[in-house]
Amino acid sequence: MNKTVTFRIWRTDSNGGGKLVDYTTExxxxxxxxxxxxxxxxxxxxxxACRWNCKAGKCGSCSAEVNGMPKxxxxxxMDTLNTDKPITIEPMRAFPSIRDLATDVSWNFxxxxxxxxxxxxxxxxxxxxxxxxxxDVDRVQEFRKCIECFLCQDVCHVLRDHHKxxxxxxPRFLVYTAALEMHPLxxxxxxxxxxxxxxxxxxxxxxxxxxxxxxxxTITDNAIIPLKERVVDEYYDPLGWLWKKIRPQG
Numbered sequence: 003m004n005k006t007v008t009f010r011i012w013r014t015d016s017n018g019g020g021k022l023v024d025y026t027t028e029x030x031x032x033x034x035x036x037x038x039x040x041x042x043x044x045x046x047x048x049x050x051a052c053r054w055n056c057k058a059g060k061c062g063s064c065s066a067e068v069n070g071m072p073k074x075x076x077x078x079x080m081d082t083l084n085t086d087k088p089i090t091i092e093p094m095r096a097f098p099s100i101r102d103l104a105t106d107v108s109w110n111f112x113x114x115x116x117x118x119x120x121x122x123x124x125x126x127x128x129x130x131x132x133x134x135x136x137x138d139v140d141r142v143q144e145f146r147k148c149i150e151c152f153l154c155q156d157v158c159h160v161l162r163d164h165h166k167x168x169x170x171x172x173p174r175f176l177v178y179t180a181a182l183e184m185h186p187l188x189x190x191x192x193x194x195x196x197x198x199x200x201x202x203x204x205x206x207x208x209x210x211x212x213x214x215x216x217x218x219x220t221i222t223d224n225a226i227i228p229l230k231e232r233v234v235d236e237y238y239d240p241l242g243w244l245w246k247k248i249r250p251q252g
Contacts, residue, residue, distance in 0.1 A: 057076045109167055120185065145178070160205065169201045193233055
């Protein structure tokens, strides 16, 4: 069934500001938000800036805020939205605007370069390979599903509302760090950076990042909380301090 809907889309202006502009268009059954954005581009706003690539929920390019909630536009079906009211489409608020729905997410890639890389332990088998338990391998596989859409970064209040970009790496890179820290072969120590320059203490585990993840990664429970526990054990556990003092050094 065809229906006429109003999309209220953020448009930037030449002064660096912008406003929401209404576009009315007809939709049909089976469309996603990105389909409608493309239709508006083709028929009413040829200069509307919007990132997209795969249209299959795997590239993370079309991240935006749909009615105030960070979402992938290509995975947000129109039949899940209340089309009796205007549907608001805005760029991610945690990052600087480039134009319209496109934001500058380059900060995320700079953060990634500062995280210590994978450092494997020496091979422990006679044939020069490693031995691992399957359960240890399985534990980190969840984190590798991340498509770097940065929706978790956008919804995180530490970045979105408090703008702690210089002090906090955000949930996406806590997931990345967890994938390294929990790898059964990794020997690198990333706890000093997590505690200090990467600001894991800023996270108050509201689980908003887990809620918006399109890959359904259990970010808070499986990545952030275990990392917090490691930092606490290393720096704030008095029994741990005592053990470090009395254990043999070598």
